Amino acid sequence: MTTITAAVAREHHAPLTLEQLELDAPRANEARVRMVATGICHTDAIVRDGVYPSPLPAVLGHEGAGIVEEVGADVTTVVPGDHVVLSAAYCTHCLERRAGRMAYCENLFAEAFGGRRHDGSTSLTTSSGESISSHFFGQSTFATHANVVESSIIKVDPAAPLEVLAPLGCGMQTGAGSILNDLRPPAGSSIAVSGAGAVGLAAVMAARVIGCTTIVAVDLHDSRLELARELGATHTVKAGSDSTLDELMAASDGRGLDYILVTTAIPSVLTNAAQALAIRGTLALVGAGAPGTETTFETGASLVKGWTFKTIIQGSSVPQQFIPRLVAPWEQGRFPFDKLVKTYKLDDINTAFADSASGATVKPVVVF
Structure with a gap:
């Protein structure tokens, strides 16, 4: 002992x-x-x-x-x-x-x-x-x-x-891996990250590394939105506002976002995020909610958009491979x-x- x-x-x-x-x-x-x-x-x-x-x-x-x-x-x-x-x-x-x-x-x-x-x-x-x-x-x-x-x-x-x-x-691996391992947005695509905590900001940095040209950070805290700008966000949106959806659509020139990553399992956030997706867009959840938490999505307009909802655990990574891969871009100042x-x-x-x-x-x- x-x-x-x-x-x-x-x-x-x-x-x-x-x-x-x-x-x-x-x-x-x-x-x-x-x-x-x-x-x-x-x-x-x-x-x-x-x-x-x-x-x-x-x-x-x-x-x-x-x-x-x-x-x-x-x-x-x-x-x-x-x-x-x-x-x-x-x-x-x-x-x-x-x-x-x-x-x-x-x-x-x-x-x-x-x-x-x-x-x-x-x-x-x-x-x-x-x-x-x-x-x-x-x-x-x-x-x-x-x-x-x-x-x-x-x-x-x-x-x-x-x-x-x-x-x-855990946290950095989850955020970065969700972008680099799972969603894999093509260069020039648009993405919003809801929640600019450790997981969300890791996703923002990864989105910049992979070549997204519209990167929207959404959060309640002004200080975190400022940090998101420093780390690669091209747009920031204050969460909880009546204009949040309008601002997300404006950031994507009205067509909606190709990808949205939600780091909190708040049902209303997921419901609203789905409305901000582009046609064939993808909404991904990495936040853990209380067991039994449910979310509703509208089915009429959703059907013709052909969008995808998915959950991601741990950035879909193999830690023994992925974590060493994150060290090099950190040493280069890119992460x-x-x-x-x-x-x-x-x-x-x-x-x-x-x-x-x-x-x-x-x-x-x-x-x-």
């Missing part, structure tokens, strides 16, 4: 508590990783608050970056000393995984939200023997150390700063996602959550 410090979610809608926990030895398919940094993602907040079910008490966190200290007997992709970024775990046997569609693993909920290993054990306990849920997205990185399943591990260039790379594990980051100490993790919720910080990153 190794004693570590972790931020524990014990109750829904309650602050995380810093505690000393016992971390067991890594299993054959795991690596012990010393955390250097971890991003805070909206998914951490909705699990803390019980929107998505995952057993508490738990150590959450799923955008980790650190250094491998020890590897299990079956681990072949990393060795002690390697610098790694951590992403969502996936199983090793379902049909989707075998087809290379890791983001759509048939066992996603068990791998990400189960809080246990496959044998039912957890890697974390208190000194009194209380079990604490671990392996959140295969990681549980709100801690100084974690035993991480190999499918979550991506080896990266040791010259790149880990405190910068940490957000690539400056570090402009979204504000760092916090572990002691201030609850402040980081609050700043994310209020919009004060786009992407909080805890640096150990």
Whole structure:
């Protein structure tokens, strides 16, 4: 057993508590990783608050970056000393995984939200023997150390700063991958991104990289719209206004947008976005809503537009391939996602959550 410090979610809608926990030895398919940094993602907040079910008490966190200290007997992709970024775990046997569609693993909920290993054990306990849920997205990185399943591990260039790379594990990967891996808009096409948080702004940057010439950012916060302009948006639209739809249509010269990516699962936003699509346009959702949330679309005019609605998970990426691909454009200044980051100490993790919720910080990153 190794004693570590972790931020524990014990109750829904309650602050995380810093505690000393016992971390067991890594299993054959795991690596012990010393955390250097971890991003805070909206998914951490909705699990803390019980929107998505995952057993508490738990150590959450799923955008980790650190250094491998020890590897299990079956681990072949990393060795002690390697610098790694951590992403969502996936199983090793379902049909989707075998087809290379890791983001759509048939066992996603068990791998990400189960809080246990496959044998039912957890890697974390208190000194009194209380079990604490671990392996959140295969990681549980709100801690100084974690035993991480190999499918979550991506080896990266040791010259790149880990405190910068940490957000690539989920939010940046989701936004950029939705554009580069899934939607793949042709050069010269038009796109709107609804929600200029970390995911949305990653999509804005990716849309510029891929060659979209009309890039519209939609958000409630003026500061985020200003940042979107800096990162590549050609137009900005204030969300929640009676004129939002008119402004979206104006940005596309009245024909509608070829693509719209929605990063929040608010039904009214999706309904309105569909109206702003061009003929044969595509509306994509990456935001997670509460289970049972429903959205309605008008069918008359929609039918003759021939538009598509789709959902995207994790940018439809294979993390071990895609995350290293994002490092090079960052180093070249073409994907400056570090402009979204504000760092916090572990002691201030609850402040980081609050700043994310209020919009004060786009992407909080805890640096150990």
